[in-house]
Every structure is written in structure tokens, then in C-alpha cells.
Amino acid sequence: xxxxxxxxxxxxxxxxxxxxxxxxxxxxxxxxxxxxxxxxxxxxxxxxxxxxxxxxxxxxxxxxxxxxxxxxxxxxxxxxxxxxxxxxxxxxxxxxxxxxxxxxxxxxxxxxxxxxxxxxxxxxxxxxxxxxxxxxxxxxxxxxxxxxxxxxxxxxxxxxxxxxxxxxxxxxxxxxxxxxxxxxxxxxxxxxxxxxxxxxxxxxxxxxxxxxxxxxxxxxxxxxxxxxxxxxxxxxxxxxxxxxxxxxxxxxxxxxxxxxxxxxxxxxxxxxxxxxxxxxxxxxxxxxx
Amino acid sequence: xxxxxxxxxxxxxxxxxxxxxxxxxxxxxxxxxxxxxxxxxxxxxxxxxxxxxxxxxxxxxxxxxxxxxxxxxxxxxxxxxxxxxxxxxxxxxxxxxxxxxxxxxxxxxxxxxxxxxxxxxxxxxxxxxxxxxxxxxxxxxxxxxxxxxxxxxxxxxxxxxxxxxxxxxxxxxxxxxxxxxxxxxxxxxxxxxxxxxxxxxxxxxxxxxxxxxxxxxxxxxxxxxxxxxxxxxxxxxxxxxx
Amino acid sequence: xxxxxxxxxxxxxxxxxxxxxxxxxxxxxxxxxxxxxxxxxxxxxxxxxxxxxxxxxxxxxxxxxxxxxxxxxxxxxxxxxxxxxxxxxxxxxxxxxxxxxxxxxxxxxxxxxxxxxxxxxxxxxxxxxxxxxxxxxxxxxxxxxxxxxxxxxxxxxxxxxxxxxxxxxxxxxxxxxxxxxxxxxxxxxxxxxxxxxxxxxxxxxxxxxxxxxxxxxxxxxxxxxxxxxxxxxxxxxxxxxxxxxxxxxxxxxxxxxxxxxxxxxxxxxxxxxxxxxxxxxxxxxxxxxxxxxxxxxxxxxxxxxxxxxxxxxxxxxxxxxxxxxxxxxxxxxxxxxxxxxxxxxxxxxx
Numbered sequence: 074x075x076x077x078x079x080x081x082x083x084x085x086x087x088x089x090x091x092x093x094x095x096x097x098x099x100x101x102x103x104x105x106x107x108x109x110x111x112x113x114x115x116x117x118x119x120x121x122x123x124x125x126x127x128x129x130x131x132x133x134x135x136x137x138x139x140x141x142x143x144x145x146x147x148x149x150x151x152x153x154x155x156x157x158x159x160x161x162x163x164x165x166x167x168x169x170x171x172x173x174x175x176x177x178x179x180x181x182x183x184x185x186x187x188x189x190x191x192x193x194x195x196x197x198x199x200x201x202x203x204x205x206x207x208x209x210x211x212x213x214x215x216x217x218x219x220x221x222x223x224x225x226x227x228x229x230x231x232x233x234x235x236x237x238x239x240x241x242x243x244x245x246x247x248x249x250x251x252x253x254x255x256x257x258x259x260x261x262x263x264x265x266x267x268x269x270x271x272x273x274x275x276x277x278x279x280x281x282x283x284x285x286x287x288x289x290x291x292x293x294x295x296x297x298x299x300x301x302x303x304x305x306x307x308x309x310x311x312x313x314x315x316x317x318x319x320x321x322x323x324x325x326x327x328x329x330x331x332x333x334x335x336x337x338x339x340x341x342x343x344x345x346x347x348x349x350x351x352x353x354x355x356x357x358x359x360x361x362x
Numbered sequence: 363x364x365x366x367x368x369x370x371x372x373x374x375x376x377x378x379x380x381x382x383x384x385x386x387x388x389x390x391x392x393x394x395x396x397x398x399x400x401x402x403x404x405x406x407x408x409x410x411x412x413x414x415x416x417x418x419x420x421x422x423x424x425x426x427x428x429x430x431x432x433x434x435x436x437x438x439x440x441x442x443x444x445x446x447x448x449x450x451x452x453x454x455x456x457x458x459x460x461x462x463x464x465x466x467x468x469x470x471x472x473x474x475x476x477x478x479x480x481x482x483x484x485x486x487x488x489x490x491x492x493x494x495x496x497x498x499x500x501x502x503x504x505x506x507x508x509x510x511x512x513x514x515x516x517x518x519x520x521x522x523x524x525x526x527x528x529x530x531x532x533x534x535x536x537x538x539x540x541x542x543x544x545x546x547x548x549x550x551x552x553x554x555x556x557x558x559x560x561x562x563x564x565x566x567x568x569x570x571x572x573x574x575x576x577x578x579x580x581x582x583x584x585x586x587x588x589x590x591x592x593x594x595x596x597x598x599x600x601x602x603x604x
Numbered sequence: 605x606x607x608x609x610x611x612x613x614x615x616x617x618x619x620x621x622x623x624x625x626x627x628x629x630x631x632x633x634x635x636x637x638x639x640x641x642x643x644x645x646x647x648x649x650x651x652x653x654x655x656x657x658x659x660x661x662x663x664x665x666x667x668x669x670x671x672x673x674x675x676x677x678x679x680x681x682x683x684x685x686x687x688x689x690x691x692x693x694x695x696x697x698x699x700x701x702x703x704x705x706x707x708x709x710x711x712x713x714x715x716x717x718x719x720x721x722x723x724x725x726x727x728x729x730x731x732x733x734x735x736x737x738x739x740x741x742x743x744x745x746x747x748x749x750x751x752x753x754x755x756x757x758x759x760x761x762x763x764x765x766x767x768x769x770x771x772x773x774x775x776x777x778x779x780x781x782x783x784x785x786x787x788x789x790x791x792x793x794x795x796x797x798x799x800x801x802x803x804x805x806x807x808x809x810x811x812x813x814x815x816x817x818x819x820x821x822x823x824x825x826x827x828x829x830x831x832x833x834x835x836x837x838x839x840x841x842x843x844x845x846x847x848x849x850x851x852x853x854x855x856x857x858x859x860x861x862x863x864x865x866x867x868x869x870x871x872x873x874x875x876x877x878x879x880x881x882x883x884x885x886x887x888x889x890x891x892x893x894x895x896x897x898x899x900x901x902x903x904x905x906x907x908x909x910x911x912x913x914x915x916x917x918x919x920x921x922x923x924x925x926x927x928x929x930x931x932x933x934x935x936x937x938x939x940x941x942x943x944x945x946x947x948x949x950x951x952x953x954x
Contacts, residue, residue: 093755108743158927164689164742165926166885171691172922179915211698232467233820240452240463246414247450252438253516254465293754296747335758342736345748349740 075115075197080204082242084318086211086280088217092314093273094291095298096225096307097266102296103305103356104238105262106245107156108167111174112180119144119274120283124190133195137275148267152260153204155292158246160259174288181285191282199297214276226307231264238262239305241354297341303351312353316340365390365551366411371420371469372564373403373410373575373581381575384408384420388519393552394546395562396471397592404555405447407572408521411553412444422449426519438467441518445525450506453497457488460496460507464514475513484543502533502588509540519551520544525559534561541565550595561588636808643804646891650797654790661905663789668839669894669901670796671857676882676893678850681807684887685816686736686843687823691875694747695756696733696848698870700726700855702760705773707867708767713859715778722856723849730848731841738837752870760867773860774864796857803850808890810846819843880922888931895934 090267094116101107109115119140126136151173159166198209241248248255258320277283277291294317301316302309317337324333344352366388373381380403388394398404409415411422413434418571422430424440432440466588482489485506491499498568499507504524512520522541526534530585538561544550556562562569569586571579579591654663658770675697683689700722707713707721733752737745760767769771778795810816821829822836830836861867868874877900899921904914929936 142768155923155927167746167922168689169926171737172919172926174882174914174919175876175922176919179912179919183912183916189700206502207731226731233462235454236459236463237466237702239452240455242456243452246434246452247446248463249414249434250412250436250438250444250450251463251511254435254464293750300744302746329762332758332762332812336753338755342751344737344739345744349744 079207080322082207082211084322087212088314089214089323090273090277090280091291091294091298091317092218092311093269094220094295095275095302096310096312097223097269097273099299099302099304099306099310099355100233100262100269101266102299103303104235104242105259105266105308106160106163106189106242107152107153107259107263108163108170109173109266110167110170110267110292111151111177111288112170112270112288112295113288114174114177115144115147115270115288116274116277116291116295117181117283117285117288118147118177119271120278121185121190121220121274121285122271122288123275124192126285127192127195130195131295133192133205133275133279135140137272141271144262144271144274145268146280148264148270149260151267155223156263157256157260160256168317174292177287178288185285187285189284190281192278195279211280212234213301214280216275217268217272221269222250222307222311225269226304229262234258239356250333294337297337299351301344301352303355306351306353306355309351309353309355313351318351363390365392365424366578367423367555368411369421369423371407371410371422371553371602372483373406374418375406377521379418379575381410384575384577386570386577386580388551388565388595391545391549391551392568393541393554393566394562395554395556395566395569396572397556397559397562397569397586398416400557401574402572403555404572405523406575408523408553410467412442412521414444432453435467438515441516442521443512443515443517443519444521445508445512447527449504451496451499451504451507451511453495455496457496457499457507458492460511461514464511465516467515477514481514483531502536503529505529505533505537506540509544513544514548515549517550519553522552522554524549524556525543525554525555535569537561538565543603556579559592614878619858636680647801650801654793660789662794665794665901665905667789667796667861669897670793671854672878672881672901673894673897674800675851675854675878676885676897677803677807678847678854679801679878679882680887681810681850682843682847682883684892685811685819685823686840688734688742689746689843689879690733690749691872692733692752693847693851693878694870694872694874695749695753696726696730696851697855697858697874698756698760698865698867699729699848700852701865701870702767702773702855703852703857704856704859705768705775706766708775709768709773714776715856719853719856726852726855727845727849730851731845733843734745734841737844738840750872750875753870753875753908757871760870768866770867772864775862777863778860787909790879792861796861796890799853799857799900803853806895807912822874878919880918882932884918884921884925884932885935886929886934888932888935892932892934898930899933948949 079100094112098109098112101109101112122140122143123133123136126139127133131139155169155173156166159169196209196213200207200209200212229238237248237253238258240251241253241258245255274283277287298310298313298317300313302311302313317340320336320340321333324336328336364387368384368386371381372379384396384407385395396404406415410417413429413432413436416431420430421428424442427442428438429437431440436439439505452463454596455463458478461478462474464475468474470565482492487503487506488510491503496504509522509525525537529537541554543553543563544552554562554566564582564589568582570577571586571589571592579586579589581589627952675693679693696870703722703725704715704718707718712742733749736748740748755933761770763769773861816833818839822834822839858869881896881900882893884899886892900918903909904911907914907917909917925932
């Protein structure tokens with residue numbers, strides 16, 4: 074029972090980071106209609122900023138907010154200079170985001186280096202809950218994620234803001250005829266999603282080391298999570314994250330570990346083909362051109 | 363009092379010019395129609411007025427305020443509401459959600475709920491189908507929903523882009539009654555764009571004829587009906603009994 | 605009229621549909637004179653190149669550019685003509701390369717016999733990978749192709765002795781016909797250039813043939829194409845297979861050039877770079893893919909940039925190209941050329 078609970082919290086903490094990045098993607102892809110391949114790099118930048126701040130002596134939790142702000146700004150700049158021009162041709166936006174991800178990755182390599190970065194456990198405590206030892210930081214990661222998911226769910230999905238976003242993604246012009254300030258909302262969602270990526274990066278580096286290549290490793294899981302659950306569906310991102318977490322755990326126990334990543338990929342491909350709108354149902358993203 | 367004043371408006375898509383030198387007015391609570399064959403540039407004109415398209419030249423004034431370059435979402439706040447060509451209902455959302463979306467720009471949330479009930483009582487079909495997804499409605503029902511959605515915004519002027527397209531004669535009659543009510547009960551002006559003159563000639567007070575992007579005739583409906591150009595362009599399309 | 609009325613140059617008619625007189629007799633239009641001249645000039649340059657003593661390094665880069673461009677022509681067919689982008693192209697190259705390597709190592713089959721096998725298997729794989737695109741939208745499909753690459757790398761890495769696992773496989777030099785020593789770099793260069801010219805001509809023929817126009821129609825307005833009786837699904841898969849054939853050829857050439865093959869060569873990132881190159885150079889104009897390959901391969905050398913800087917440069921270049929020159933660098937140059945000609949003509953008319 075003890076081991077189970079520990080493993081559960083461990084898996085959940087990993088799944089949390091995946092959920093955060095997936096949530097960012099599902100909102101941006103599903104509700105703002107932008108496919109941002111550089112989202113993984115956004116997370117990586119968040120982690121790196123956290124690292125820099127912590128190494129400079131800043132308290133982790135303040136550094137975390139610093140990372141969120143930094144990536145939020147990054148997102149704002151990217152949207153205003155790049156993605157806003159491709160709202161009518163999302164394919165071009167996707168290709169540009171490939172370029173952006175290459176740039177970010179290599180700029181970070183240049184500025185820092187390829188060596189992995191890590192920070193000491195910010196809390197370095199072990200809580201005893203019900204007689205079971207639990208690493209405090211992991212539990213906190215899960216807690217933070219739960220709070221953020223709740224905020225996002227009620228703040229975006231369930232609010233009229235969410236309805237407006239869904240309308241905008243399905244028909245931009247008609248949404249404008251309803252009085253919806255589509256461009257402004259798109260920018261807002263993009264910034265919010267980017268902030269989530271920054272948070273994910275900060276939490277990730279609190280748990281394990283990251284490298285400039287971490288972005289490209291997580292991005293595909295992020296897309297997997299959002300596509301499995303359904304684009305624009307916050308609950309779906311949670312389900313997707315848990316599904317992938319489960320696949321990982323099962324593969325570690327019963328499968329061949331080196332094929333772990335493969336299983337998640339296959340799951341995603343299968344769901345994409347059989348049910349493109351995801352398990353919980355979501356938008357189909359921008360009308361692809 | 364002139365509500366909408368368009369002067370020497372020119373529109374284009376990239377290198378292709380659509381409208382040239384279009385001038386028209388709509389008075390408070392008037393029903394005005396713009397007629398013209400396919401490709402005359404009627405929809406483009408409405409898109410410019412509603413704010414979806416930036417005009418190349420000329421000006422648009424609403425309530426004596428320059429709205430030439432005002433984008434659509436802000437135009438809604440001023441009371442310029444368009445019911446687009448092809449209805450453009452949000453197919454994945456319910457009838458009620460569609461209605462509420464129409465009132466998105468409004469701040470008075472309680473009144474909005476009142477208006478939803480009002481629309482449902484005025485358009486019975488909306489009450490019956492309130493939980494259905496927009497995509498499940500028939501063409502005629504969608505048209506009524508689209509107009510109701512437009513009315514939810516409490517328009518000062520309602521721009522209607524070819525509402526009779528694809529509707530049966532019976533539905534067109536219902537549509538006529540609705541448009542008259544938009545003026546009488548909902549106290550809004552109407553700018554009705556139509557290819558098929560039948561509906562327009564029976565409901566409008568004044569009209570303009572658009573051809574190749576330009577206004578070629580205008581005047582009170584009775585004159586327009588007998589206008590030679592009208593007959594030339596609409597040979598065979600004269601309204602049969604109204 | 606839709607809001608998409610304003611077309612960017614990616615969808616505008618390219619090179620081929622210009623209005624100048626062509627010898628349009630029957631099935632294939634004869635290319636206009638200046639195209640032929642340009643083609644001959646480039647050919648002459650390619651042939652003469654090694655005689656200028658470019659040195660080992662430049663020759664290697666030229667060879668790399670060569671087979672990369674071949675793969676790019678495949679991708680350009682898929683994206684430029686049929687409008688479907690994939691970031692799994694390197695994976696298809698890998699199928700071609702690994703087919704050759706495995707045939708060599710397991711069955712002792714050399715380059716020439718393996719060539720058709722590589723091309724066929726790659727075409728087949730590409731066709732299969734293309735199937736999902738019939739069902740899902742463009743962005744979803746790109747993600748699937750990305751996954752395909754990732755999956756392929758995992759499969760190859762875990763393939764044990766059969767695939768050489770993480771270290772990969774080696775192959776011997778190509779047995780040259782007529783006793784030509786293909787271990788010699790210069791001869792390898794000519795082989796690759798020959799393949800490149802064949803690819804170019806093939807691309808030209810395809811684009812200008814009725815088949816090419818059919819593909820174009822599908823890209824422009826699929827429902828309309830279907831309405832006039834074109835079997836869009838069949839043709840889409842067909843173009844995937846064609847594109848795969850090019851990639852397979854590129855893959856086997858790469859394997860025999862490097863004399864070695866290993867999984868990371870064909871992962872998701874090499875695929876991204878291929879996509880980047882095709883966008884940079886331009887997918888529609890005839891020399892676009894070649895230009896893209898040249899820019900990306902030679903830039904670090906010529907500009908004296910280290911690998912990191914050059915990748916940043918590619919990324920920035922890609923962004924600028926999408927924002928400003930949707931038809932890629934070649935499209936931009938083409939536009940420049942045309943406007944200069946136009947000015948000259950108008951001046952001549954007086």
C-alpha cells in the first residue's frame with residue numbers, strides 16, 4: 074500500500090507536467106486555432122528561466138512565477154509577430170512554429186550549453202501522510218496542477234468566454250458578427266497557454282533535469298494528450314494525460330521499456346484515425362488549409 | 363433621420379475590384395433593399411458595411427459617426443448587426459447557445475435571458491428545438507434562428523444577406539412577416555440584400571439596383587418595380603402576386 | 605467570394621503556367637526557350653563543377669545537396685502539387701536506406717539491384733503513411749507523420765542485429781559499371797548528379813502532364829475535383845507513393861555515400877529540416893527544392909557559421925520566408941526576374 078501510494082504520487086507528478094503542457098496545446102490548438110510546434114520549447118525555456126533564477130539565489134516559487142511571466146511574454150511576442158498573420162492559413166503558422174522551435178532550441182544551446190540543468194529539490198522534505206512517506210515536492214506539483222486545471226476549466230471552458238472561443242474556431246467571421254473580438258481572444262488564449270507551458274517547465278525542472286532538447290521530447294506527448302482527449306477540452310487533456318501515464322506505467326511493468334514511447338505514439342495515432350475529435354470530444358481545430 | 367450613410371464606397375479583394383462608387387442611405391426604421399443579379403457585389407457591400415471587410419475608398423457613416431474602418435465586432439456594439447449569407451449557424455452548438463451568442467456583446471445579462479424567452483415565443487420553432495444542435499435544423503429553421511440570433515443583439519439596423527435563398531414560398535411568406543415585424547415590433551431598420559426580387563419588392567420601402575458593383579437605379583419601391591432596367595435585368599423574375 | 609480570395613504565391617500558378625508561347629502539341633508542352641537555356645546552363649555547371657578543383661569538402665557538400673534535393677523534389681510534389689505537407693519524409697528516406705543496407709548485409713545484394721527495391725519499398729511505405737491523410741485534416745496529419753518518424757527510429761534502434769540497432773549498419777562501395785571506381789568521390793558526385801537530373805526531369809514531366817494538372821485541381825478545390833469525377837483518394841495516395849519513390853532513391857544514395865546508416869539520420873528532426881528546406885526554397889517553382897538544399901547545405905560553409913548558428917539562421921530564414929515570400933526564395937527570385945523582364949519589355953515597346 075505504501076509503495077503503491079508513493080508510485081501513484083510519482084506517476085501523477087509526471088502526468089501533471091504532461092497535463093499542463095497538453096492543456097496549453099489543447100487550448101491554443103483547439104480554441105485559438107493555432108498549432109504551435111514550439112510549445113515544447115516554451116516549456117523548456119520556462120525550465121531554463123527557473124534554473125537561471127534559482128541558481129542566482131531566487132526562491133523556487135518566485136522563480137516559478139518568473140518563468141511563467143517570461144514565457145507569457147515570449148508567447149505574446151510570438152503571437153503578435155508571427156501567428157497573427159497566419160490565422161487564415163493555419164498550415165503556414167504550423168510551419169513557422171517549426172522554425173520557431175529550431176530557433177529557440179539553438180539559441181538556448183548557444184546561450185547556455187547542451188549540458189543538462191537541474192535544481193535541488195526546492196522543498197527537500199518528506200511528508201508523512203497516513204504513515205506513508207511522500208516526497209513533498211511531488212505532491213505539491215500535483216496540487217498545483219489540480220488548482221490550475223480547475224481555474225482553467227471554470228475560467229475558460231465553462232464560461233461564456235469558452236463558448237465564444239469555440240464559436241471563433243469554427244467560424245471566425247460569424248463570431249465577429251456576434252461581437253466577439255476574435256483577435257483579442259486568440260492572443261489571450263495564446264498567452265495563457267504559453268504561461269501554462271512556462272509553469273510546466275518550472276515544475277518539471279523541480280522534479281528532474283532538463284536539457285535544451287527537452288522541448289522536442291515533450292511536444293509530442295503534449296499533442297498526444299490534447300488529441301487523445303479532444304482539442305479545446307480541458308477535461309480531455311486531463312484524461313489524455315492520465316491515459317498516457319497509465320500506458321507508461323503498464324509498459325514499465327509488463328512491456329519492453331525501450332518501446333514505451335512507441336506505445337503512446339501508437340495510441341495517439343489510433344485515436345486520431347478512429348475518433349479525430351478525441352475521447353471526450355473537442356473541436357477539430359482550425360479549418361486546415 | 364438618416365441612420366446609415368454610405369458614400370462613394372469602393373471595395374476590392376486583392377487586385378479584383380468589386381464595388382465602385384456606391385452611395386446609399388437607410389433611414390431610422392426604414393426597410394431598404396439592394397437588388398442585383400449574382401456577382402453584382404451585394405454581399406461584398408454588406409460585408410464592408412458590417413465591418414468584415416475594409417473598404418478601399420469612400421465612407422460609411424452610422425448615426426453620424428464614421429464607421430468606415432470599424433471592425434465587425436465593434437460595429438456590433440454600435441447596433442450594426444448582420445445576418446450573413448448562408449445563415450452561418452454554429453452547427454455544433456445548441457439553438458439556445460446560438461441565441462445567446464447573438465447577444466454576446468451585450469452587458470445586461472438578465473435582459474438577455476428575457477430576450478431569449480422572447481425569441482422563443484416569437485419563433486415557435488426555436489422553443490421546440492431549443493436543445494437541438496444548430497446543424498440539425500432545416501434550412502428554413504436555420505434562417506429563422508439566424509434572424510433571431512441577430513435580433514438578440516437589439517440591432518439598430520439589421521443587414522440581411524439573401525435570406526430567402528433556398529426557402530420554399532411558404533417560408534418566404536413567413537420571412538416577409540418577420541421582416542415587417544423587425545421594423546414594427548423590434549424597431550430596427552432593415553437593409554435587405556436579395557437576388558430574387560420577389561420578397562424584396564413586397565416588403566421594402568425603397569430600393570437600389572446594383573449591377574457590376576455599381577448602383578444603376580434607385581428610388582421608392584413602386585418606381586423601382588416599374589423601372590426599365592429592373593425589368594431588363596429581372597426578366598422572368600417579376601413577383602407573382604403578393 | 606471567400607475570404608481566402610487573396611492567394612499567396614504558394615497557390616499561384618508557378619513556372620509552368622506562364623502565358624508565354626509554348627510548343628503545346630498534345631500531351632506534354634515543350635518548355636519555353638528560356639527554361640531550356642537555364643536548364644542547359646545549370647547542367648553544364650554541374651558537369652564542370654568538379655573540374656574547378658573544389659576540394660574534398662565542397663564535393664562532399666555537393667553530393668549531400670544532390671541527394672537531399674532528390675528527396676526534396678519528392679516532398680515538393682506532395683506539398684506543392686497536392687498540398688499535403690509531411691514531416692515524416694526523412695523516415696521514408698530511412699526505409700530506402702535501410703532496405704539497401706539490410707539487403708547488402710543479409711543477402712549480399714549490391715547497390716544496383718537494391719535500388720529498385722529501395723524505391724519500391726519506400727513508395728509503398730509512403731503510400732501507407734499517406735492513408736490517414738484521407739481521413740484527418742492537414743494539421744492532424746502532420747502530427748501523424750511526425751509520430752511515424754519517431755516510431756521508425758524506435759523500431760530501428762530496437763531491431764537488434766537485423767537493423768544494426770543503435771550503431772547501425774555499414775555498406776561497401778557501389779560496384780561501378782564499366783569498371784568506374786565509385787569509391788572515388790568525384791565519380792560518386794556524377795552518379796548523384798545524374799540521379800538529380802533524372803529527378804528534375806521527372807518532376808518537370810509530372811508537373812506539366814495531365815496528371816500534374818489533376819493533382820493541382822485536387823489541391824485547389826477538392827470537392828470540385830471529386831464532383832467532376834476525379835478519384836481524389838487514389839491520386840493522393842499516388843502522389844504520396846511517387847514522393848516516397850524519390851525519398852527512397854535519396855535514401856539509398858545517402859547510405860552508399862556515407863557507407864553507413866544509423867537510426868538518428870531519419871528521425872523527426874531531419875524530417876523537420878527537410879520540410880524547412882522545401883519551404884525555404886519554394887515547393888512550386890522547378891528549381892525551388894534544389895535551391896533549398898543548396899542554401900541549407902552550403903550556408904554554414906560559405907557563411908562561416910557553426911552548426912548552431914546556421915540552424916538559427918535556417919529558422920529565421922524560414923520565418924521570413926513564410927511571412928514575406930510564401931513561394932520560397934526561388935519564388936521570390938522568379939518574381940524578381942519576371943518584373944525585370946516585364947520592365948524591359950515595356951521599355952522596348954516604348
